[in-house]
Amino acid sequence: xxxxxxxxxxxxxxxxxxxxxxxxxxxxxxxxxxxxxxxxxxxxxxxxxxxxxxxxxxxxxxxxxxxxxxxxxxxx
Numbered sequence: 001x002x003x004x005x006x007x008x009x010x011x012x013x014x015x016x017x018x019x020x021x022x023x024x025x026x027x028x029x030x031x032x033x034x035x036x037x038x039x040x041x042x043x044x045x046x047x048x049x050x051x052x053x054x055x056x057x058x059x060x061x062x063x064x065x066x067x068x069x070x071x072x073x074x075x076x
Contacts, residue, residue: 017032
């Protein structure tokens with residue numbers, strides 16, 4: 001069995017989360033686990049996008065990317 005931690009939230013927040021979980025056919029625990037995974041993935045994608053944007057600033061990166069993967073669409 002996994003370790004557990006108790007988190008206190010007000011009744012309104014609990015009830016709102018419980019409704020969202022029920023709408024997905026999940027327990028509140030499963031919903032929060034799914035939500036956590038989705039947020040972790042979103043944060044990782046944001047970090048990757050920032051790293052890619054920074055890489056675009058390096059001399060020659062755009063040309064190398066275009067050579068290996070096709071041209072980048074302009075965002076201007």
